[in-house]
Amino acid sequence: xxxxxxxxxxxGLAKGEIFGVKCKSCGKWSFPPIxxxxxxxxxxxxxxxxxxxGTVYFYSTSLLPPKKFQQYSPYAYGDVVLKEGPAFFxxxxxxxxxxxxxxxxxNEKLPLKVKAKVGNKAGxxxxxxxxxx
Amino acid sequence: MISKPKASITGVGCTKFGNVMQTPELKxxxxxxxxxxxxxxxxxxxxxxxxxxxxxxxxxxLSHGSHMYSHHxxxxxxxxxxxxxxxxxxxxxxTLNTGLGLAAMSVASGKFKSVLVVGAETLSSYPDDNPxxxxxxxxxxxxxxxxxxxxxxxxxxxxxxxxxAYGAFPTFGYAKKYGLNLDKMxxxxxxxxxxxxxxxxxxxxxFVTQDLDEAAKTKGFNDTFEYWKSENNPFFxxxxxxxxxxxxxxxxxAYIITRPEDAKKYHQQPVDIIGFHWSASNYPWYGKDxxxxxxxxxxxxxxxxxxxxxxxxxxxxxIHDCMQIYQLILSEVAGYxxxxxxxxxxxxxxxxxxxxxxxxxxxxxHGKGHAFGASPGAETYEIVxxxxxxxxxxxxxxxxxxxxxxxxxxxxxxxxxxxxxx
Numbered sequence: 368x369x370x371x372x373x374x375x376x377x378x379g380l381a382k383g384e385i386f387g388v389k390c391k392s393c394g395k396w397s398f399p400p401i402x403x404x405x406x407x408x409x410x411x412x413x414x415x416x417x418x419x420x421g422t423v424y425f426y427s428t429s430l431l432p433p434k435k436f437q438q439y440s441p442y443a444y445g446d447v448v449l450k451e452g453p454a455f456f457x458x459x460x461x462x463x464x465x466x467x468x469x470x471x472x473x474n475e476k477l478p479l480k481v482k483a484k485v486g487n488k489a490g491x492x493x494x495x496x497x498x499x500x
Numbered sequence: 501m502i503s504k505p506k507a508s509i510t511g512v513g514c515t516k517f518g519n520v521m522q523t524p525e526l527k528x529x530x531x532x533x534x535x536x537x538x539x540x541x542x543x544x545x546x547x548x549x550x551x552x553x554x555x556x557x558x559x560x561x562l563s564h565g566s567h568m569y570s571h572h573x574x575x576x577x578x579x580x581x582x583x584x585x586x587x588x589x590x591x592x593x594x595t596l597n598t599g600l601g602l603a604a605m606s607v608a609s610g611k612f613k614s615v616l617v618v619g620a621e622t623l624s625s626y627p628d629d630n631p632x633x634x635x636x637x638x639x640x641x642x643x644x645x646x647x648x649x650x651x652x653x654x655x656x657x658x659x660x661x662x663x664x665a666y667g668a669f670p671t672f673g674y675a676k677k678y679g680l681n682l683d684k685m686x687x688x689x690x691x692x693x694x695x696x697x698x699x700x701x702x703x704x705x706x707f708v709t710q711d712l713d714e715a716a717k718t719k720g721f722n723d724t725f726e727y728w729k730s731e732n733n734p735f736f737x738x739x740x741x742x743x744x745x746x747x748x749x750x751x752x753x754a755y756i757i758t759r760p761e762d763a764k765k766y767h768q769q770p771v772d773i774i775g776f777h778w779s780a781s782n783y784p785w786y787g788k789d790x791x792x793x794x795x796x797x798x799x800x801x802x803x804x805x806x807x808x809x810x811x812x813x814x815x816x817x818x819i820h821d822c823m824q825i826y827q828l829i830l831s832e833v834a835g836y837x838x839x840x841x842x843x844x845x846x847x848x849x850x851x852x853x854x855x856x857x858x859x860x861x862x863x864x865x866h867g868k869g870h871a872f873g874a875s876p877g878a879e880t881y882e883i884v885x886x887x888x889x890x891x892x893x894x895x896x897x898x899x900x901x902x903x904x905x906x907x908x909x910x911x912x913x914x915x916x917x918x919x920x921x922x
Contacts, residue, residue, distance in 0.1 A: 373653050399654045424788050427668035427737045429661045433647055434640045436659050444661035446669045446790060454787035458659040467738040471682055474672060493658045 369402055375414070376400050380485045380492035385419060387451060388412035396451035399494075405453070419483035420450040421496065425474060428464035435489045441465060443473075447481055447496055458488065461498030502902075502920070503808040505772030507604035508763035509919070510614075510756050511546025513538040514881040517707045517751035517869035519624040521634055526750060530631060531566045531622050532578050538752035538877070539579050539618040546756045546766040550580035553756070554612035557602060558588050559595035559619035561873040564645045565637065565750075566620070567627050579616070591778070592649050593822065593870070594909030595619055596753055596877035600917045601776035603757035613759055619874035620752035642748065646872075649910035655783040663737035663745075665784065667823040671739050673790030674829055678840045682739050689744050690728045691846045692824045698852060699860065700867025702894035705878075707749045707869030744824040749869030753877025755884070763922070769888045774902075775807025775918035785912050791829045799914040800834050800906070807918035809902060811835015816886060816896065816903040818879045821864040826908070827851070831859060834904055834916075853894045861886065861894050876907040876915070887921040 376399055379386045387398035392409035398417060403410050426445040436442070445459035459481060463469040481496035488495070515537050516525040526534070535558065543549065556579060558571040568574055572586035591598040599617040606612050623642060628635035643662075650656050675685040693712060700706035701714070710718065716727035727733070728743070736742045756766070763770035779798040786793050804810055811834045819830045828842040836857065837845055850857045862868040862882040865875060883903045885891045905917045 376654075422788075425669040425672045425790060427661075427664040427672075427739075429663035429737045430734060430742070431639070431643070431663065431736070432661055433656070434644055435657075436661075439659070442659065444659060444664045446665075446784075446787075448787045454784045455658075456655070456660075456665055456784050467735045470738040474682075488659055489657075491657055495659070 372400050372402055377492060380494070383485055385417050385483055385485065385494060386414050387417040387453070389415050396449070396453055398449060398451065398453040398455055417483065418450050421447045421481050421483065422478045423447050423459050423462070423481050423496065423498070424478050426459055426462050426464065426477070427470055439488065445481070445496060455494065457493070458486070458495045459498065460495060501808050503774045503806060505760035505774055505920070507607045507757050507773045508760045508770040508922070509773070509880065509884055510758050510763050510766035510770050511542040511544070511548065512881045512884045513541025513545060513754040514705055514878050515752045516705045517749045517871055517878065520622060520750045521625050521636065528632065530627070531568070531620055532575060534620045534622070534750065534752035535575055535618050536578050538620070538754040539616060542616065542618070542754040542756050548614070548756060548766060552614060553581055553584065553616045554614050555585040555606065556581050556616040556618065557586065557599055559590060559599050559617065559873045560588065560621055561590050561592050561595060562621065562623065562645055565622035565626050581616070585612070590873055591913045591915065592909035592911055593820065593872045594876055594907035594913050594915040595873035596875070596880065597905055597907040597915035597917055598778060598909070600755070600757070600773055600880065601778065601915070604773045604776065607757055607759045613762060615757045616754065617757065617877070618752065618754035619877050621871040621874045622750045623748040623871065624750050646910065651783040661737070663740065667740035667745065667825065668737040669790040670823070670829060671825045674825060675739070677789070677791055678843065680843065685739055686729070686741070687725070688828070688843045688846060689741065689824060690725055691849070692827055693728070693743050695846065695849070695851050696821070696824060696860070696864050696867045699894055700863025702853070703863050703868060706863040706867050707747055708863065708867045740823060740825065743866070746822045746865040746870040749871050751869065751871035751874055751878070753874045753881055755877060755880055770922045771884050771887050772920045772922055773917060774920045775803045775805070775809070776916065777802035777806065778913065778915050780911070780913045783912070795912060795914040796830055796833050799916040803904070803916040803918050809918060813902050814904050815898060815900040816883065817859045817906070818862070818883065818903070819860060819906050820908040821860060821866070822870065822908065824864070824866065827860060830906060834906065854897050856898065858896045858898070861891065861896060876905065879905050879907070883919055887919070
């Protein structure tokens with residue numbers, strides 16, 4: 368029997384909690400939660416809230432974003448690596464994606480520390496990051 | 501030591517890539533007719549008829565353009581292959597590269613002596629409840645359906661942006677890794693695109709027929725680099741420009757795989773499959789280093805191990821270039837160029853067909869065009885034609901004995917196949 372994973376994660380977001388899973392076998396984190404450890408494949412994983420701390424290494428924005436997110440365009444979309452280890456790419460607040468020149472200048476200041484939070488985008492609770500320095 | 505052949509390619513076929521509502525060679529053709537055209541060219545190339553084919557596999561990714569599944573049942577009689585063993589398969593944009601290994605295993609098992617693999621994709625339009633009346637696909641819809649291939653529980657819904665993740669971040673990462681400032685990186689990508697366009701302009705089956713100098717002149721630019729930097733070529737996702745990205749097209753490709761010991765019965769210049777490997781990974785595909793993808797390293801390492809070679813043995817390589825940055829990153833991962841050297845090779849035009857390190861001579865996914873699942877078959881077609889000396893105006897000058905074919909399948913899947921001239 369496999370427990371619900373996606374619903375538990377999104378229910379957590381609705382309460383302001385951001386869950387990951389930590390492997391009981393190898394000790395590595397997987398984020399967002401899935402049914403097996405992304406590192407070693409073990410199914411023995413433990414649900415825990417993540418620190419939300421991470422680092423953004425690159426960001427940009429698309430001329431043609433998916434139609435679901437066109438209402439936010441141009442938005443900064445970043446390559447973020449969490450303190451716990453996993454990478455997660457998402458919207459990053461506090462970075463200027465308004466023009467190519469500003470994206471170029473903004474990337475020259477990276478990497479920067481970010482903090483995860485829950486945001487409502489296109490009718491869903493999702494993880495977004497905020498620059499903290 | 502180079503491994504023995506596992507299977508052989510004895511026939512290849514490929515349609516013109518373009519738009520079935522506009523391109524003269526393709527106009528008004530259905531998905532079925534594209535499949536038949538590529539398959540019949542491959543069968544004729546091998547001197548085979550339907551009775552010589554033991555099984556057939558049909559590769560295609562998006563049902564939104566074809567309006568079908570069970571492709572193999574609907575197409576059996578269109579190919580003259582009624583009642584033959586068949587299936588439909590897909591690994592997205594790597595599909596017909598995966599088909600090389602799939603068919604090689606099929607003949608190596610002893611079950612079949614010959615397999616026809618044929619792929620097609622119609623991305624411009626779909627049959628509008630009428631087999632001969634098509635309706636254009638809105639590009640926003642096409643990308644919505646295409647993005648079904650990426651993490652649908654998490655990644656996509658968290659403000660996903662393919663152009664940044666697949667184009668911009670790896671470009672930033674390559675520039676950072678090798679100390680190139682972003683203006684220099686733009687110049688490097690211009691040179692990559694010049695090679696794309698020179699090759700496609702020499703390929704009669706390519707979608708883009710103008711080389712970059714001609715395109716610039718058409719728009720009134722005498723200086724081609726000024727055209728590259730102009731508003732005609734905006735940033736798709738900074739630092740990746742629009743011309744560094746794919747062109748979606750309609751088209752089909754095919755090849756015939758036989759047992760190595762039978763190959764010369766069908767073609768005097770068979771091309772052998774000596775190694776292959778596949779690797780799959782969910783999104784995101786990398787972390788801090790956007791040029792370091794485990795799936796590509798895994799696929800190349802294991803394909804080389806099976807083939808008994810390393811990247812230095814390659815005379816030719818084709819890299820999946822939905823975004824042209826991968827011509828730089830992955831030719832280095834493949835060992836075709838030493839780390840940090842590919843950008844210099846492109847600046848010196850060394851990857852052109854008539855230079856010392858030829859690659860992607862079809863024109864790739866921008867120049868030849870990208871018919872998702874069928875696109876890798878066009879690269880196999882190119883390698884076989886180059887190895888036989890049949891590539892006409894873009895014939896590689898040096899002798900090609902061993903070649904590697906790399907493709908990415910969205911989501912992401914990497915297929916690498918190693919081919920050797922008999």
